[in-house]
Amino acid sequence: MKLEWLLVLLVLSNLRLLASGRLGAKIRTVAAQGILLGLVPLLGSSGHPGVHAIAIATAGIVIKGFFFPWLLLRAVRETRINREVQPYVGYLASVMIGLAGLAGAFLLSRQLTPLPGAATSLLVTAALFSLFTGLFLIVSRKRAINQVLGFLVLENGVFLFGAGAMGEMSLLVELGILLDILVAVFVMGITLFHINREFDHIETNRLADLKD
Amino acid sequence: MILALILLPTICAAAVFVLGGTRLRRVLLVGAAIGHAGMTALAWWRVPQPALAGWLSLDAPGLLFLTVTSALFLAAALYALGYLAFEPLGNVTDLEEGFLFKNAPEAVFISCMLIFLASMTLVTASRHFGLLWIGIEATTLASAPLIYFHRHHRSLEATWKYLLICSVGIALALLGNFFLGAAVAPSSGRASLLLDDLLKNPGALNPAWLKAAFVLMLIGYGTKMGLAPLHTWLPDAHSEAPSVVSALLSGALLNCAFLGILRIYQLCGAAGQGAMCQKALLTLGVVSVAVGAVFILGQSDFKRLLAYSSVENMGLLAIGLGVGGVGTIGALFHAVNHSLVKGMLFLLAGNILVVYRTKAIAPVRGLLRRLPWTGALWLAGFLAITGTPPFSPFFSKFLILKACFDSGHWLVGVLLLFLLAVIFIGMAKACLSMSQGIPEPDNVPAPVRGWLTVLPPAALAGIALWLGLGIPVQLVGLLDAAARALGGLR
Numbered sequence: 001m002k003l004e005w006l007l008v009l010l011v012l013s014n015l016r017l018l019a020s021g022r023l024g025a026k027i028r029t030v031a032a033q034g035i036l037l038g039l040v041p042l043l044g045s046s047g048h049p050g051v052h053a054i055a056i057a058t059a060g061i062v063i064k065g066f067f068f069p070w071l072l073l074r075a076v077r078e079t080r081i082n083r084e085v086q087p088y089v090g091y092l093a094s095v096m097i098g099l100a101g102l103a104g105a106f107l108l109s110r111q112l113t114p115l116p117g118a119a120t121s122l123l124v125t126a127a128l129f130s131l132f133t134g135l136f137l138i139v140s141r142k143r144a145i146n147q148v149l150g151f152l153v154l155e156n157g158v159f160l161f162g163a164g165a166m167g168e169m170s171l172l173v174e175l176g177i178l179l180d181i182l183v184a185v186f187v188m189g190i191t192l193f194h195i196n197r198e199f200d201h202i203e204t205n206r207l208a209d210l211k212d
Numbered sequence: 213m214i215l216a217l218i219l220l221p222t223i224c225a226a227a228v229f230v231l232g233g234t235r236l237r238r239v240l241l242v243g244a245a246i247g248h249a250g251m252t253a254l255a256w257w258r259v260p261q262p263a264l265a266g267w268l269s270l271d272a273p274g275l276l277f278l279t280v281t282s283a284l285f286l287a288a289a290l291y292a293l294g295y296l297a298f299e300p301l302g303n304v305t306d307l308e309e310g311f312l313f314k315n316a317p318e319a320v321f322i323s324c325m326l327i328f329l330a331s332m333t334l335v336t337a338s339r340h341f342g343l344l345w346i347g348i349e350a351t352t353l354a355s356a357p358l359i360y361f362h363r364h365h366r367s368l369e370a371t372w373k374y375l376l377i378c379s380v381g382i383a384l385a386l387l388g389n390f391f392l393g394a395a396v397a398p399s400s401g402r403a404s405l406l407l408d409d410l411l412k413n414p415g416a417l418n419p420a421w422l423k424a425a426f427v428l429m430l431i432g433y434g435t436k437m438g439l440a441p442l443h444t445w446l447p448d449a450h451s452e453a454p455s456v457v458s459a460l461l462s463g464a465l466l467n468c469a470f471l472g473i474l475r476i477y478q479l480c481g482a483a484g485q486g487a488m489c490q491k492a493l494l495t496l497g498v499v500s501v502a503v504g505a506v507f508i509l510g511q512s513d514f515k516r517l518l519a520y521s522s523v524e525n526m527g528l529l530a531i532g533l534g535v536g537g538v539g540t541i542g543a544l545f546h547a548v549n550h551s552l553v554k555g556m557l558f559l560l561a562g563n564i565l566v567v568y569r570t571k572a573i574a575p576v577r578g579l580l581r582r583l584p585w586t587g588a589l590w591l592a593g594f595l596a597i598t599g600t601p602p603f604s605p606f607f608s609k610f611l612i613l614k615a616c617f618d619s620g621h622w623l624v625g626v627l628l629l630f631l632l633a634v635i636f637i638g639m640a641k642a643c644l645s646m647s648q649g650i651p652e653p654d655n656v657p658a659p660v661r662g663w664l665t666v667l668p669p670a671a672l673a674g675i676a677l678w679l680g681l682g683i684p685v686q687l688v689g690l691l692d693a694a695a696r697a698l699g700g701l702r
Contacts, residue, residue, distance in 0.1 A: 112420070131387070138380065147376055154383050162390040173342030173405075177386065180349040184379055187356055191372055198365050207369040210448040212507055212516065 003043045006036055007126040010160070011102065014133040017153060018094040021087070023145060027072045030152050034064025037156055040163045056163070056174050063182055068152060071189050075145060079196045089140040101132040123160065130157025142205050144195055148188050155181055213251065213260035214268045217278075218333050220247050225326035229319055238293055241322045245282075245289035248329060252282040256686065266408060268337045272693035276544060277471050278336040280551045281464040283675070285329050287668035291559050292325070292456045294664030298566070306364060307569045313364040321361050328354040328460065335468040341389050341405040341475065345382070348436060348472055351465055352378045358460075359453040370445075370452035377445040378436055385432025385472070388425045392476075395421035407475060414483035422480060426489055429476045430496070436469035439496045439530060440503035443523045447507075450519035451571065455562025458515065462522045463555035467547050470529055474698060477533065481699035486536075494534030498624060500527025505631045508638035513571045515561050517642055518554065521597060524635055525550040531624065532612040533698075539615025540695040546608035548687075549676060550597075553605060556672035557593040560586050563665055564646070573642045578651030585666045587647050589673055594643035596676050598636045604679035 013033050020026050038061035041053040089097070105128035109121060134154025138147045162174075195207075224244040228237045255270060255278070262269035270278065296318060303312040315321075331350035338344045352375070360371040393405060395418040404410070410417070435442040450458045473493075480489045504524025511517040525546065532543025563586045568576045579587035596603035599610075609632070616625035679687070 112424075135380070138376070144372065151376065151379055151383070154380060158383055158387045158390065161387060162393075173340070173346070176346040177342070180346055180353070183353050184349070184375075187353055188375055188379075191356070191360070191368070191375060194360070194363070194368055195372065198363075198368055204372070207372060209366055210369055210373075210452070212447070212511070 007122045018098040031069035105129040127157045127161040214263045221326040221330040225323040229323040245286045249282045249286045267340045274336045284463045284555045291668040324357045339407045358457040367452040370448040374445045374449040381432045381435025388428030391425035433469045433472035440500040447516045447519040451515040459555040459558035463551035490534045493530045497527045497530030505634045535615045535619045542611030549605040552676045553596045556669040559669040576646045577649040579647040582651040602680045
C-alpha cells in the first residue's frame with residue numbers, strides 16, 4: 001500500500017516537471033524523485049529489508065537526492081539562468097501530452113506479461129511514464145540543463161523498473177551502474193560549464209554548426 | 213591474467229594523471245599499449261583462467277574483439293606520440309576557421325585514452341550482462357573528454373550530442389537488462405544475468421520479456437554502434453575528435469557495441485528466438501548501408517566521408533548476422549577488417565588535415581606528390597575499404613553477400629550489390645580527386661611530423677593485405693569458433 005502512494009507521488013512529480021519552467025523548482029522536483037526512488041527497494045521487498053536493500057537505498061538517495069541536485073543547482077547559479085527560454089512545446093501542451101503518455105503507459109503495462117516479483121502493476125505504469133517524461137523533456141526543451149534533467153528522469157524510470165521488479169540483482173552490478181550514472185552526470189555537468197563559457201548561453205538549438 | 217589486462221591500463225591512467233612530466237606520461241601510454249598487446253598475444257597461446265567467479269572470461273568472440281582493440285590501440289598510441297609532439301602547448305590556431313583555442317591538458321588526454329582501453333577490455337571479457345553494460349557505458353564516459361580535446365565550439369557540440377544521444381541509448385539498454393532479468397525470474401527465483409548460467413537453460417526464459425529485452429538492447433547498443441537511423445552522433449563525433457581518437461572510436465568502440473548486441477543475440481538464438489532477431493538486424497543493417505551510401509555520395513568533408521563509411525560497414529555487420537550461416541563468419545571477419553582499414557584511414561586523415569589545413573575534399577589536391585607515403589596509403593585504404601581484392605575486406609564482404617544469396621535473401625543481396633557500387637563510386641570520386649593532380653603552391657611550409665605518423669597506418673595496411681593474401685589458420689579457427697558460439701554454424 002505504501003509503495004502505491006509512493007508511485008502516485010512519482011507520477012505527480014513527473015507532471016510537475018512537464019508543467020514547470022523554473023529550473024530551480026525542476027531540480028528540486030527531480031531530487032525529490034530521487035529520494036522517493038531510493039525508498040522503493042526498502043518497500044518493495046517483502047518482509048524486513050536486508051543489508052543489500054539498505055545499501056542500495058542509501059547510495060541511491062545520497063547520489064540522486066543530494067549530489068545531483070547540488071551539482072545542477074551550482075550549474076544554474078554559475079550560469080545565472082533560472083528559466084527555460086521559450087520551449088519547443090508550451091507548458092500546457094506538455095502537460096496534455098504527458099497525460100496522453102500516462103494513458104499510454106497504463107495501456108502498455110496491461111499488455112505486458114505481469115512481472116514475476118512486482119508487488120503492484122502500478123509500478124510498471126509509473127516506470128514507463130517516467131521513461132516517456134524523460135524522453136519528452138529531452139526533445140522538447142532547449143536548455144542543455146533541461147536535457148540533463150530529462151536524462152535523469154529517464155534513468156529514474158529505468159531504475160524504478162529495476163528496483164521494484166527485479167528484486168535483488170547483485171550488489172556489485174547495482175553499485176557499478178550507480179557509479180556509471182554518477183560519472184555520466186558529472187561529465188555532463190562539466191560539459192555544461194564549457195558550453196556556457198564558450199557560447200555565453202546553454203541553449204542547445206544554437207549548437208547547430210555540424211550537419212550535412 | 214584477465215584482471216591484469218584491465219588493471220594495467222587503469223593503473224597507468226592513474227599514474228599519468230598523478231605524476232608529472234611529459235616524457236614519463238608518453239612512455240606510460242606506449243608502455244601500457246605494448247604490455248596490453250603482449251598479454252593479448254599470450255592469450256592466443258594459453259587461454260586465460262576465468263576471473264571473479266566466472267564473471268570475466270575470454271571466449272572466442274571476446275578474444276577476437278580484444279585482439280583487434282589491442283592491436284589498434286597500439287597503432288594509435290604510437291601515432292599519438294607523433295601527434296602530441298607536434299601539438300603546440302599554449303594557444304592553437306584552428307585549422308579550419310583560424311581562431312585560437314587551447315587543448316585539454318595532455319595528462320587528461322592520455323589518462324582518458326588508457327581508461328578507454330581498460331573499459332573496452334572489460335567489455336570484451338565480461339560474461340555478465342550487467343557488467344557488460346557497465347563496461348559499455350564506461351567507454352562512452354572515457355571517450356567524451358577525448359572528443360573534446362581541441363577545446364572549441366565545434367568539438368563541444370559534437371561532445372554534447374555524443375554524450376546525450378549515447379547516454380539515452382545506453383539507458384534503454386539498461387532497461388533491456390532489467391527486462392532480461394524479468395525473463396529469467398519466474399523459474400529460478402533469483403535472477404542471474406551470467407551468460408553461462410542463462411545458456412544452460414535457455415528454454416526457461418519467458419519469450420515475451422526476452423524479445424522486449426532484445427529490442428531494447430538492439431536500440432541501446434545499436435545507437436552506440438552507429439546503426440541508422442540511430443547514428444546521428446557518429447559523423448559529428450568522428451569528424452571533430454582528433455584523428456587518433458576517431459580511429460579508436462571507429463575501429464574499437466563500434467566493435468564493442470557490436471559485441472553487446474552479439475551477446476544478447478547469442479542468448480536469443482539459444483532460446484529459439486533467433487528468427488525475430490535476425491529480421492530486426494537485417495532491417496537496421498539495410499537502412500544503415502543505404503544511409504551510408506546516400507551521405508557518402510554527396511559528401512564534401514573527408515572525415516565525415518569516413519564516418520559515413522563506418523555507418524555503412526556497421527550495417528554490413530548487422531546484415532551478416534541477420535542472414536546467418538556463413539554470414540556470421542563474414543560479419544565477424546568484416547569487423548576485424550573494418551577496424552584495421554578504417555583505423556588506418558582516420559590516422560591518415562589526420563596527416564592530411566595538418567598539411568592542407570582543411571577537412572573539405574575539394575581543396576585537397578595532389579596528395580601523392582605532396583605527401584607520397586600518406587597519399588599512397590590513402591589510395592590503398594580507399595581500395596581496401598570499398599572491397600577491392602587483394603585486401604581482406606573484399607573477402608569478408610564477399611562472404612556476407614554469398615550468405616545473402618545462400619539463405620534466399622535475394623532482394624537484400626541485389627540491393628546490397630547496388631548500394632556497394634554506389635558507395636564505391638562516391639568514395640572513388642572523393643579519394644581519387646584528393647590523391648591525383650598537382651598540389652596548389654602553399655607559402656606556409658608543411659609541418660614535418662616524422663615517421664611515427666606514417667608507420668602505424670602502414671602497419672595496419674600491411675595486416676589488411678596479409679589477411680587478404682592468406683588468412684592465418686589460427687584466425688580461421690577463432691572465427692569459426694566464434695561463429696559456432698553465436699549459433700551461426702551448426
